[in-house]
Amino acid sequence: MINLKRNPKVGFVSLGCPKALVDSERILTQLRTDGYDISPDYAGADVVVVNTCGFIDSARQESLEAIGEALTANGRVIVTGCLGKNAEDIRSVHPRVLAVTGPQQYEAVVSAVHLHAPPTQAHDPFTNLVPASRSDPVSRDAENGGIGIKLTPRHYAYLKISEGCNHKCSFCIIPSMRGKLVSRPVGEVLDEAERLVAAGVKELLVISQDTSAYGIDLKYKLDFWGGRPLRTRMKELCEGLGSLGAWVRLHYVYPYPHVDEIIPLMAEGKILPYLDIPFQHGSKDVLRRMRRPAASENNLERINRWREICPEITIRSTFIVGFPGETEAEFAELIDFLDAAQLDRVGCFKYSPVAGAAANALEGAVPEEVKQERWDRFMQAQAIISRKRLQYKIGSIQAVLVDAVEPGRAIGRSMADAPEIDGIVTIRHPPGFRPAAHKPNAPSPGALRPGALVQVAIDSADDYDLAGSLVSATGA
Numbered sequence: 001m002i003n004l005k006r007n008p009k010v011g012f013v014s015l016g017c018p019k020a021l022v023d024s025e026r027i028l029t030q031l032r033t034d035g036y037d038i039s040p041d042y043a044g045a046d047v048v049v050v051n052t053c054g055f056i057d058s059a060r061q062e063s064l065e066a067i068g069e070a071l072t073a074n075g076r077v078i079v080t081g082c083l084g085k086n087a088e089d090i091r092s093v094h095p096r097v098l099a100v101t102g103p104q105q106y107e108a109v110v111s112a113v114h115l116h117a118p119p120t121q122a123h124d125p126f127t128n129l130v131p132a133s134r135s136d137p138v139s140r141d142a143e144n145g146g147i148g149i150k151l152t153p154r155h156y157a158y159l160k161i162s163e164g165c166n167h168k169c170s171f172c173i174i175p176s177m178r179g180k181l182v183s184r185p186v187g188e189v190l191d192e193a194e195r196l197v198a199a200g201v202k203e204l205l206v207i208s209q210d211t212s213a214y215g216i217d218l219k220y221k222l223d224f225w226g227g228r229p230l231r232t233r234m235k236e237l238c239e240g241l242g243s244l245g246a247w248v249r250l251h252y253v254y255p256y257p258h259v260d261e262i263i264p265l266m267a268e269g270k271i272l273p274y275l276d277i278p279f280q281h282g283s284k285d286v287l288r289r290m291r292r293p294a295a296s297e298n299n300l301e302r303i304n305r306w307r308e309i310c311p312e313i314t315i316r317s318t319f320i321v322g323f324p325g326e327t328e329a330e331f332a333e334l335i336d337f338l339d340a341a342q343l344d345r346v347g348c349f350k351y352s353p354v355a356g357a358a359a360n361a362l363e364g365a366v367p368e369e370v371k372q373e374r375w376d377r378f379m380q381a382q383a384i385i386s387r388k389r390l391q392y393k394i395g396s397i398q399a400v401l402v403d404a405v406e407p408g409r410a411i412g413r414s415m416a417d418a419p420e421i422d423g424i425v426t427i428r429h430p431p432g433f434r435p436a437a438h439k440p441n442a443p444s445p446g447a448l449r450p451g452a453l454v455q456v457a458i459d460s461a462d463d464y465d466l467a468g469s470l471v472s473a474t475g476a
């Protein structure tokens with residue numbers, strides 16, 4: 001029974017990718033605006049929302065387990081997110097869930113919360129956009145201009161520029177879950193970015209399903225930002241973001257020719273020299289079977305051209321091994337591609353069928369032991385490349401954004417490292433380090449704090465991470 005004398009409390013479990021995390025932030029912000037408190041645990045919650053991921057089978061399984069855990073611990077559970085697209089799949093496993101809503105159905109999930117844990121007092125959104133609360137996971141609330149609740153640390157934020165996707169990659173069901181591409185007008189995105197930076201965000205991580213396609217659905221519509229006309233297009237977006245004084249990192253970019261226009265902005269230091277491009281394979285035949293966007297582009301030529309314009313560019317990518325029909329020769333092409341491309345950061349997945357994906361109908365399923373063996377070979381090949389590329393950085397001075405301070409060391413990331421998916425830089429100076437007073441620009445004891453931008457002299461590297469000493473409190 002809900003106690004009507006206090007604000008109802010909502011527990012929240014957020015699973016999946018950064019795009020789902022942004023959805024969670026939006027739902028939580030609306031709930032706080034509606035007068036709900038956020039419960040840090042199941043026991044204190046009147047209702048629990050589970051934002052699920054349904055991208056691959058292991059993610060679906062994890063989501064179903066999270067729903068089961070919330071049901072056992074609390075009993076009053078509302079499900080939303082990608083897995084919610086097929087409510088029956090959830091109800092067949094967990095018939096006790098109170099409601100199921102799909103991805104981007106913000107109003108529907110908030111309405112379900114209102115229905116099952118009604119708000120007790122009217123909250124006035126005109127006087128207090130997001131009520132402050134100690135129990136907010138991380139709150140960027142009233143004092144920062146009403147930009148909502150954020151689930152990442154204060155110093156970085158994901159900036160979602162569009163929803164959905166117009167492609168039909170044969171292994172992917174995202175377009176059927178999230179629909180066609182819908183871009184946000186450029187003025188709206190830049191306004192949000194400006195508010196985030198004003199609130200102390202030092203790094204903006206641009207996310208979408210396909211960042212290169214930004215604005216296509218709007219026919220690159222003219223919009224306004226700060227009274228200035230701008231087209232809703234990738235280059236103009238990057239120029240606007242680059243003027244804000246924060247690190248700007250691009251994710252989910254496809255290697256279309258117009259991406260070439262962005263590289264000079266990286267060379268000029270306006271946005272980070274970093275591109276996250278999911279190439280997925282190095283064999284044109286496999287890419288065609290995957291129905292990948294830009295499958296016919298010469299990716300090696302393009303990478304080489306980018307490096308000529310911006311030699312310090314970091315390229316991160318993901319690949320799939322064991323896609324249906326992948327022959328040993330096609331896998332060898334992938335390894336050759338890796339050798340030739342010398343990518344900085346690489347993730348690799350063993351293909352696993354996703355219910356509803358077109359690739360399920362392809363012939364030539366690769367046996368699990370062959371997938372494993374190819375994955376091992378792939379990872380060994382990339383570890384050598386990664387180690388070699390990081391060795392080149394020994395002796396250099398890198399700008400590092402501090403993420404965490406621990407006894408005796410701090411952990412940060414260089415321009416080449418996105419949070420969660422790339423490497424780290426260990427800064428070995430203890431937090432209480434007191435510099436010699438005569439050194440110009442010497443770091444103060446407070447220099448190492450989360451969100452600080454510092455300079456680090458790199459003196460060692462392993463396969464994926466760097467380590468070094470603090471040399472200056474000014475990383476820019």
Ligand code: SF4
Nearest residue numbers: 165167169172174209
């Ligand atoms: S580009 Fe392909 S993999 Fe990415 S969301 Fe669209 S269909 Fe899925």
